[in-house]
Amino acid sequence: MKIVLNGEPQEVEARSLAALLEEAGISGRVATAVNEAFVPSALRSRHMLAEGDRIEVVAPMQGG
Amino acid sequence: MGLVLAVAAALWGAGWALGVPPKSRLTVLAGLFLLVLALQLVLPAGHPLRTATGGSPAPWLLLAGFAVLALLYGRWVAGLRARADASGPKPDAPTGSFSEVELDRYARHIVLRELGGPGQKRLKQARVLVIGAGGLGAPALQYLAAAGVGTIGVIDDDVVENANLQRQVIHDDADIGMPKVFSAQRAMEAQNPHVAVRPYHRRLTPEIAADLFADYDFVLDGSDNFATRYLANRVAVAQGKPLISGALTQWEGQVSVFDPAHSGPCYQCIFPEAPDEALAPACSVAGVAGPLPGVVGAMMAMEAVKVITGAGTALRGALLIYDGLYGETRRIGLKRRADCPVCGNNDKG
Numbered sequence: 001m002k003i004v005l006n007g008e009p010q011e012v013e014a015r016s017l018a019a020l021l022e023e024a025g026i027s028g029r030v031a032t033a034v035n036e037a038f039v040p041s042a043l044r045s046r047h048m049l050a051e052g053d054r055i056e057v058v059a060p061m062q063g064g
Numbered sequence: 065m066g067l068v069l070a071v072a073a074a075l076w077g078a079g080w081a082l083g084v085p086p087k088s089r090l091t092v093l094a095g096l097f098l099l100v101l102a103l104q105l106v107l108p109a110g111h112p113l114r115t116a117t118g119g120s121p122a123p124w125l126l127l128a129g130f131a132v133l134a135l136l137y138g139r140w141v142a143g144l145r146a147r148a149d150a151s152g153p154k155p156d157a158p159t160g161s162f163s164e165v166e167l168d169r170y171a172r173h174i175v176l177r178e179l180g181g182p183g184q185k186r187l188k189q190a191r192v193l194v195i196g197a198g199g200l201g202a203p204a205l206q207y208l209a210a211a212g213v214g215t216i217g218v219i220d221d222d223v224v225e226n227a228n229l230q231r232q233v234i235h236d237d238a239d240i241g242m243p244k245v246f247s248a249q250r251a252m253e254a255q256n257p258h259v260a261v262r263p264y265h266r267r268l269t270p271e272i273a274a275d276l277f278a279d280y281d282f283v284l285d286g287s288d289n290f291a292t293r294y295l296a297n298r299v300a301v302a303q304g305k306p307l308i309s310g311a312l313t314q315w316e317g318q319v320s321v322f323d324p325a326h327s328g329p330c331y332q333c334i335f336p337e338a339p340d341e342a343l344a345p346a347c348s349v350a351g352v353a354g355p356l357p358g359v360v361g362a363m364m365a366m367e368a369v370k371v372i373t374g375a376g377t378a379l380r381g382a383l384l385i386y387d388g389l390y391g392e393t394r395r396i397g398l399k400r401r402a403d404c405p406v407c408g409n410n411d412k413g
Binding site for chain 2: 028029030033036037038041042056059060063064
C-alpha cells in the first residue's frame with residue numbers, strides 16, 4: 001500500500017497506524033495525524049490506513 | 065527720509081523693550097507715516113522740514129505700497145497653513161488614549177480592515193507574558209513591542225552568552241553577561257517607548273507561575289525545556305488563558321495556540337509525555353539554524369496579534385509545522401483528548 005509519511009511517498013505493509021509506526025521504526029512519544037487530522041496514541045492500533053493516506057508523525061520539541 | 069526711518073526703528077525697538085504689543089507698535093508707525101505724508105503734501109517744496117523728511121511724497125507712497133503687498137502675502141500664507149493643519153490628524157481624535165505620535169506610528173495597522181483603531185486599542189490594552197527571551201522570545205518580543213502591545217512581561221533566568229547571538233537578535237554583543245530580560249527590555253523600550261516592559265529575571269517555577277500568569281491575558285511559551293512547557297500549559301489551562309506555544313529544533317519548528325477554554329486541545333493532549341532527552345535534544349546539543357527562531361517566533365507574535373484583536377483565525381486546534389530545510393509548511397488538525405489529565409474535565413472542546 002502506498003502512503004505518504006512526513007511528506008515522503010512510501011510503500012508499506014502495515015494496515016494500521018500503530019503497525020506503520022512499528023514498521024517505520026518510530027518509537028517513543030510522538031503525536032500522529034492521518035490526512036491532517038490528529039489521532040491520539042490510544043486509537044492508533046484501531047486506526048486502519050487507506051491507499052494514499054498522508055501520515056504525519058510529530059515529535060515534541062523543547063528548543064526555544 | 066533716512067532720519068524718519070531711523071526714528072521709526074527706534075520707536076519699534078523701544079516698544080519691544082517695554083513689552084508693547086506689536087499691534088500697538090504698528091499703529092504708532094502708521095501714525096508716523098501719516099504725519100510725514102501730510103508734511104510732504106502740505107508744506108511747500110524746499111521747506112527745510114519737508115526736505116529733511118524726504119522732499120517728495122512719491123518714495124513714501126511707494127514704501128506704503130510695498131508694505132501693503134507684504135501684509136497681503138503674509139495673510140495668504142497663513143491661510144494656506146491653517147487649511148493644511150485642518151486636514152491633518154488631530155490630537156485626541158476619537159481613539160482618545162492615543163497620542164498623535166502613536167496614531168502615526170500605528171497607521172499601517174489602523175488602515176487594516178481587520179484591526180483598525182479598535183484593534184490597535186485592544187493591542188494597547190493587552191497584557192502578554194513571554195516565557196523565554198531566547199531564540200523564540202527575541203523576535204516575538206520585538207514584534208509585540210513594535211506592534212504596540214501595551215504591557216509585555218518577560219521571564220527568563222539566563223544571561224546573554226556569545227553563542228546565543230547567532231540567532232537571538234534582540235541582544236547585542238555588548239549585552240554579553242547581562243540578564244536576557246534586561247537586555248530585551250532595553251531593546252524593546254528603545255524601539256517603542258509607548259509600551260511598558262516588565263522583566264522577571266528568574267526561572268518560571270510552580271511556586272510563582274500562578275501568581276505571574278494571573279497578571280496577564282495570555283502567555284507565549286518560547287522556553288527551552290519540557291518541564292517549563294508542561295508547567296506553563298498546566299497553569300494556563302487552570303486559569304483559562306490561551307497559550308501560544310512555539311518550539312524548534314535544528315531546521316524545524318512548531319506553532320500552535322492551545323486554548324481549551326475556548327476550543328481545541330491543550331499541549332498535553334497532543335504530547336502526553338516528554339520524550340527521552342536523546343530523542344528531543346536541546347538547541348545547545350542538536351544545533352539550530354539562525355533564522356529558524358525568527359520565522360517561528362514571528363509566527364507566535366502574529367498569533368498573539370490575532371488572539372488579542374480577534375482578527376482572522378488563530379491556530380486553535382491546529383499545529384503548524386515549518387520545515388526550513390525544505391521550505392515546507394504542513395498543518396495538522398488537533399483534537400482534545402477526553403482523558404487528558406490537564407484539560408480533560410473541561411466541557412468545551
